[in-house]
Amino acid sequence: MTRAGHALTPHSHDSADKTDAALESSSRGMRVLAISFVVLTATALIQAVIVAFSGSVALLGDTLHNFADALTAVPLAIAFSLGRRMATRRFTYGYGRAEDLAGIVIVAVIAASAAFAGYEAVKRLIDPQDVQALGWVAAAGVAGFLGNEWVARYRIRVGRQIGSAALVADGLHARTDGFTSLAVLLSAGGAALGWPIADPIVGLLITVAICFVLRDAAREIYHRLMDAVDPALVDQAEQILTSTPGVRHVGSVRLRWIGHALRAEVDIVVDHDLSLVQAHAVAVRAEHRLIHHLPRLSAATVHADPDGSDGTDHHTLLTVHR
Incomplete structure (x- = not known):
């Protein structure tokens, strides 16, 4: 639990x-x-x-x-x-x-x-x-x-x-x-x-x-x-996430400076057959790599979305809000 x-x-x-x-x-x-x-x-x-x-x-x-x-x-x-x-x-x-x-x-x-x-x-x-x-x-x-x-x-x-x-x-x-x-x-x-x-x-x-x-x-x-960051940092974050084992695709990547430290909010896509624990492990691995390889990053929130061949939209409930 x-x-x-x-x-x-x-x-x-x-x-x-x-x-x-x-x-x-x-x-x-x-x-x-x-x-x-x-x-x-x-x-x-x-x-x-x-x-x-x-x-x-x-x-x-x-x-x-x-x-x-x-x-x-x-x-x-x-x-x-x-x-x-x-x-x-x-x-x-x-x-x-x-x-x-x-x-x-x-x-x-x-x-x-x-x-x-x-x-x-x-x-x-x-x-x-x-x-x-x-x-x-x-x-x-x-x-x-x-x-x-x-x-x-x-x-x-x-x-x-x-x-x-x-x-x-x-x-x-x-x-x-x-x-x-x-x-x-x-x-x-x-x-x-x-x-x-x-x-x-x-x-x-x-x-x-x-x-x-x-x-x-x-x-x-x-x-x-205005929460602007160097676009090269976004590119670097995407490359780090893409190369993370278990990450199929990278969704949105948002970075912002708070004082002299960076925070990140990112979406990744993982296999839909993974268990909750396995998907969580991929997300933790992605965050770990981001913190170690992205300069000045102090914390990251990683959201994992399931990917599958059935075409199911797993965000139907949120569509009206986007």
């Missing part, structure tokens, strides 16, 4: 191991956020000091963006902390979606920094001013690039390893900050040649660059909110 009851419920696989893996992913994410927060805050503080005595609006835009990038660690840290909570009867899939909400906050912060940097650049175009301490301004630009590029590589690498779209979006944000920091060198060079208008023009170019990363980050988060 126990075995038959288990056959009618979603199959589980090494739940303790999967919980440990999820906690480890969140811990890695928190570690990345803490280290990158320190690096970017230090970089932005150095730049802020130079902005104060140089008056460079291009460097001001870069500094503001670095501060904004450092602050995006806050919603992500909250999301990773929430994601460690166990599922409840209300939140039956857990709290992994908090990362998607954090992604929305990150996109909003990027948009706000772009708007402010653009405003300051336009204001300086209308009322040009000389930039002082050009050597320090150039040095601040280089420091901004090095700090941001290091953080970007770190965030993107770990974000992809743990499957966090929000962390990858934050890494892309930092990468653009690095290239905009290099643009500050153009501002300092133009001012040194006697072109004070170069500073606000570079400020506007920085704003445009921020808008491009805004587009990429928004697309990344939009895909997660």
Whole structure:
């Protein structure tokens, strides 16, 4: 009776191991956020000091963006902390979606920094001013690039390893900050040649660059909110199921991200002469192979349909609902 009851419920696989893996992913994410927060805050503080005595609006835009990038660690840290909570009867899939909400906050912060940097650049175009301490301004630009590029590589690498779209979006944000920091060198060079208008023009170019990363980050988060996955993952899942002994055909395959873990719901077709226990064994085997061979998959629900030569429709009762 126990075995038959288990056959009618979603199959589980090494739940303790999967919980440990999820906690480890969140811990890695928190570690990345803490280290990158320190690096970017230090970089932005150095730049802020130079902005104060140089008056460079291009460097001001870069500094503001670095501060904004450092602050995006806050919603992500909250999301990773929430994601460690166990599922409840209300939140039956857990709290992994908090990362998607954090992604929305990150996109909003990027948009706000772009708007402010653009405003300051336009204001300086209308009322040009000389930039002082050009050597320090150039040095601040280089420091901004090095700090941001290091953080970007770190965030993107770990974000992809743990499957966090929000962390990858934050890494892309930092990468653009690095290239905009290099643009500050153009501002300092133009001012040194006697072109004070170069500073606000570079400020506007920085704003445009921020808008491009805004587009990429928004697309990344939009895909997660709409349960989009890489079609190659669906193809891979179908191949794994097709090669599973006992599986005659593969029906629908649905995948979705919950935080930085994948969940799957799949339909397979098995021989109609199999007993309930035998069909259950095929379903368990299919789930086992999916979890082991599909990256970032934490759980799968496998539904087995009987296949036969009599042409019987085993879903007649559900036809009207489909």
